[in-house]
Amino acid sequence: MFAAGTATTATVLEWGMSESIKNRSAMKKAQDEVRGIAKSNNKSMIEEKELQQPHYLKVVVKEILRLHPPAPLLIPHELVEDCDIEGYFVPSKTTVLVNVWAIGRHPDSWVDPEEFRPERFISSNIDYKGQDFALIPFGAGRRGCPGISFAMVILELALANLLLCFDWAMPDGMNNEDLDMTEGTGLFVLKKTPLLLVATRQALDSNSNGDW
Template sequence: MLVAGTDTTFTALGWTMAELLRHPQIMKKLQNEVREIARGKLNVTEDDVDKMHYLKAVMKEALRLCTPVPLLIPRESIQDVNVMGYDIAAGTQVLINAWVIGRDPLSWEDPEEFRPERFLNSSIDFKGQDFELIPFGGGRRGCPGILFAANVNELALANVVHRFDFSLPEAGSWEDMDMSEIASIAIRRKTPLLVVATSYSC
């Protein structure tokens, strides 16, 4: 459980940072919010994070677009059932593709775009009740560590963008960053994310 929890957490943070670096205006907006709320502090606290609405929108958008675990834990139907015109026999193993659901154009406007603003005036959350956003699964059998993972992700991201500015190690453009994936239990970046982090004085 420890390995599964930490693996998906750092995978999610890696994708989130990659998307922020590819979208400097979103990174700047996030840094402005975090630095304003945590002004004068060395570290961001959980109480600070509760006030950071744009930060929460960024995490939701990253989990929507870059779901760390694309296929949720398999389920098995316990009885014959008809779902949307499909007959599913008892004992059938069912796989839910959270990655595809997060990019469904019927649920999301411009689904391939990284746009955290879509969550600012939305009640949609990843806690398992809004089925268009289920990176942690849903219902009674959703991920038991969802609240812990959300808190760790938000706190870690807030502290990183609060304390550092980022640049490329060589001449180039963030837009040209390789976003290729390696498919496994958790979807990782094919190439490591290499940046130069410069300390920001609060």
């Protein structure tokens, strides 16, 4: 339970920052949005009660979860009855592993599935709550992840404040294209090479009494 509540969120956050640094336009849109919200509320941090305001940040998070579900095979499921799936007979008591990673990149469901494109969700009703089977990073139905609400608050809050408080760059003059996006192996899909970025504290607005 502790692993599910910590390792998964940290994994998604690392992939999120990786995709953001490789896709500068998406990062700038998300930064401009959260900084505008913080400034309009006269605050130096995004708080949980403000998480309903950033709309672009939410589609960024959806795209991160589509490309990088932290548990690519979910937890094992067992069939309670015989079933037929596209001509394949699967008997009851069979242990089934659902490949969420492959579902999120399937060309029948997604246009240019390998590209990081948050805008694909702007005019789409597809969500990650288990009702749309093209995007099920938390599973679906009665066996879906019970911590989905907690996980999304923590993820959105952490990502929003990382983008709000800092400008990010590759170290030692490296280009964005130099970032290694190779995936590791294991129960959770971590980056094979841990992410290393340079953070520069965002300057305060001199007219905001110490806030953004």
